[in-house]
Amino acid sequence: MDLELYLKPVDFSKIKLAPWAQKKFALGSLLEKNQEKLPLNKAKIVLIGVEEDRNSVVKGSAKSPDKIREHLYSLNRIAPRYKILDLGNIKVGKSVNDTYFALKDVCSYLVGQGIAVVVLGGSQDLTIGMTKAFEEKAFNLVNVDPKFDYRKGAKNIDSENYLSLIFERHPNLFSQATLGYQNYFTDALELDYATSLSAETRRLGQIRYNMAEIEPYMRHADILSFDLNAVRQVEAPGQYFASPNGLYAEEACQIAHYAGMADQLKVAGFFNLVPGLDPSGLSNKLMAQIVWHFMEGFHYKVVEDPNENQGEFDEFIIEMDDIDLPLTFLQSRKTGRWWMRITDENSSLELAVPCTQEDYELAARYEIPDRWWQNIRKLNRLVK
Numbered sequence: 062m063d064l065e066l067y068l069k070p071v072d073f074s075k076i077k078l079a080p081w082a083q084k085k086f087a088l089g090s091l092l093e094k095n096q097e098k099l100p101l102n103k104a105k106i107v108l109i110g111v112e113e114d115r116n117s118v119v120k121g122s123a124k125s126p127d128k129i130r131e132h133l134y135s136l137n138r139i140a141p142r143y144k145i146l147d148l149g150n151i152k153v154g155k156s157v158n159d160t161y162f163a164l165k166d167v168c169s170y171l172v173g174q175g176i177a178v179v180v181l182g183g184s185q186d187l188t189i190g191m192t193k194a195f196e197e198k199a200f201n202l203v204n205v206d207p208k209f210d211y212r213k214g215a216k217n218i219d220s221e222n223y224l225s226l227i228f229e230r231h232p233n234l235f236s237q238a239t240l241g242y243q244n245y246f247t248d249a250l251e252l253d254y255a256t257s258l259s260a261e262t263r264r265l266g267q268i269r270y271n272m273a274e275i276e277p278y279m280r281h282a283d284i285l286s287f288d289l290n291a292v293r294q295v296e297a298p299g300q301y302f303a304s305p306n307g308l309y310a311e312e313a314c315q316i317a318h319y320a321g322m323a324d325q326l327k328v329a330g331f332f333n334l335v336p337g338l339d340p341s342g343l344s345n346k347l348m349a350q351i352v353w354h355f356m357e358g359f360h361y362k363v364v365e366d367p368n369e370n371q372g373e374f375d376e377f378i379i380e381m382d383d384i385d386l387p388l389t390f391l392q393s394r395k396t397g398r399w400w401m402r403i404t405d406e407n408s409s410l411e412l413a414v415p416c417t418q419e420d421y422e423l424a425a426r427y428e429i430p431d432r433w434w435q436n437i438r439k440l441n442r443l444v445k
Contacts, residue, residue: 062166062170064101064148064167064170067151067152067163067166067167068109068148068149068150068151068152068167069149069150069151069152070096070148070149071092071096071130071147071148071149071150073089073092073093073096076089076127076130076131076134077131078090078134078135079132079135081135082134082135082136083137086137086138087134087135087136087137087138088133088134088135088136088137088138088139088353089130089133089134089135090138091138091141091143091145092108092134092145092146092147095144095145095146096146096147099144099146101146101174101176102174103144104144104145104146104176105144105145105176105177105359106144106145106146106176106177106178106179106356106359107145107146107147107148107171107176107177107178107179108130108145108146108147108148108179108181109147109148109149109150109151109167109178109179109180109181110126110127110129110130110149110150110151110180110181110183111126111150111151111153111160111164111180111181111182111183111187111190112124112126112150112151112153112183113151113153113157113160113182113183113184113187114182114183114184114220115157116157116184116186116218116219116220116223117184117185117186117219117220117333118219118220118221118301119301119335121301121335121336121337121338122182122183122184122332122333122334122335123153123183123184124336124337125181125182125183125334125335125336125345125348126150126181126182126183127150128334128336128342128345129181129331129334129345129348129349129352130147130181130349131345131349132342132345132346132348132349132350133349133352133353136349136350136353139353139356139357139360140360143356143360145356148167151163151164151167157186160187160190161187161189161190161193162190162193163190164180164187164190164191164193164194165190165191165193165194168180168190168191168194168328169193169194172194172327172328177326177327177328177329177359178327178328178329179329179330179331179352179355179356180328180329180330180331181331181352182330182331182332182333182334183330183332184220184332184333185206185210185220185223185286185288185330185332185333186218186219186220186223187330187332188202188204188223188224188227188284188286188330188332189218189223189226189227191284191286191328191330192227192231192234192284194328195231195233195283195284196231196233197233198233199233199234199235200231200233200234200235200283200284201234201235201236201237201281201282201283201284201325202227202234202236202237202238202282202283202284202286203237203238203240203278203279203282203284203285203286203320204224204237204238204239204240204285204286204287204288205239205240205241205285205286205287205288205291205308205313205316206239206240206241206242206286206288206290206291207241207242207243207246207265207288207290207291207302207304207307208242208243208246208247209224209239209242209247209251209254209255209260209262210222210223210224210239210288211223211224211225211227211228211254211255211258212225213225213254220332220333224237228258235439236259236260236261236281236436236439237258237259237260237261238260238261238262238263238278238282239255239260239261239262239263240262240263240268240275240278240316241263241264241265241268241291241307241308241316242262242263242264242265243264243265243304243306243307244264246304259435259438259439259442261278261435263275263278265306265307265308268312268316269312272312272315272316273417274417274419275316275319276319276398276415276417277399277414277415277416277417277432278415279316279319279320279322279323279326280322280323280324280325280398280415281323281325281414281415282320282323282325282326283325283326283327283328284326284327284328284329284330285320285323285326285328285329285330285355286330286332287313287316287317287320287329287330287331287332287351288332288333289331289332289333289334289344289347289348290302290303290304290307290333291307291308291313292307292308292309292310292313292347293305293306293307293308293309294307296309296310296343296347297310297334297339297343297344297347297348298338298339298341298343298344299334299335299336299337299338299339299343299344299345300333300334300335300338300344301333301335301338302333310347310350313347313351314350314351314354315354317329317351317352317354317355317358318354318355318357318358319358320355320358321354321355321356321357321358321359321360321361321362322358322359322361322362322363323358323362324362324364324365324366329355331348331351331352331355334348363395363396365393365395365396365398366413367391367393367400367402367413368413373393373394373395374391374392374393374394374400375391375392375394376389376390376391377389377390377391377392377421378390379424379425379427381424381427381429382427383429384429386404388401388424388429388433389401389402390402390416390420390421390424391413392418392421398415399415399416399417399418399420399421400413400414400415400416401413401414401416401420401421401430401432401433402414403433403436403437403440404440405437405440405441410440412436412440414432414436416430416432417432420432420433
């Protein structure tokens with residue numbers, strides 16, 4: 062595939078480091094050096110920008126990719142030999158759909174080469190293009206968002222309802238989770254609709270009470286779609302859905318770090334930054350730091366597969382009165398992380414699903430965890 066047909070390369074001479082940046086150790090200096098010396102097939106992770114916001118409810122996010130770069134490049138490199146490339150910005154198509162398909166082609170090619178992709182948006186409906194790269198296999202999607210981005214019966218797709226199209230067009234979407242939603246922006250009927258789609262949800266208060274609870278969702282994800290509107294307005298003024306409540310800046314960075322560490326996550330998109338709404342540039346800096354934390358997590362990830370390396374896990378089997386099969390939990394001896402095995406009703410397919418120690422402790426008290434029920438329903442639907 063000739064990526065030059067899809068991408069405009071970065072002009073490093075136009076991106077100036079901040080006065081406080083240590084040029085020798087700056088990420089931008091490493092990227093510029095890698096641009097000359099690191100072949101694409103040796104890269105582990107790449108950056109691409111998408112200057113697209115024609116389907117956004119508020120315009121302006123198309124200008125954010127290079128604004129993010131201005132601050133991201135000044136931050137310190139994650140490691141001296143971090144195998145990262147910035148491939149530039151996707152050439153925007155004549156129509157929004159053209160841009161979606163260009164993003165799909167680029168992501169599909171890079172993921173096929175074993176390279177993780179960081180997408181700098183742009184508006185969040187670009188998630189459509191990211192998911193198109195997974196049309197031929199089951200995938201898991203996690204959204205960080207203050208509300209649900211789907212509307213039943215939506216006809217015109219935009220950055221507030223794009224999930225409607227994804228649910229409609231992707232029967233191989235195994236799971237979708239919305240993390241950080243705020244209840245006063247969410248109708249009970251929307252929650253019911255989410256449940257009917259087997260979508261999972263975690264309120265802002267729930268993840269703030271126990272941030273570690275989101276780790277299994279991230280560990281299970283193939284795609285992350287991060288909406289800056291999930292952050293409270295005082296810490297990210299450059300957003301159109303401004304709210305006094307939301308994630309704190311450090312919480313947003315922690316979530317991104319968890320996502321970077323995810324075993325199977327292949328594409329992460331960061332969206333809905335509107336630089337024109339924040340003359341101070343604070344939002345640009347925060348989004349750059351969120352992306353940096355994702356890349357740091359990616360660098361330090363530990364990939365574990367209970368299906369391939371069973372000798373590295375302790376197995377716990379709990380007999381339950383309410384169901385025919387026992388619940389089986391696995392704990393990694395290396396990291397202490399937990400999984401549970403689930404099998405469809407015909408025992409034709411078995412999966413190891415990330416979970417928490419709390420799920421195991423609940424089962425040990427002979428209570429079936431919600432996570433087990435949710436994943437059994439999804440598995441049975443997929444098999445059918």
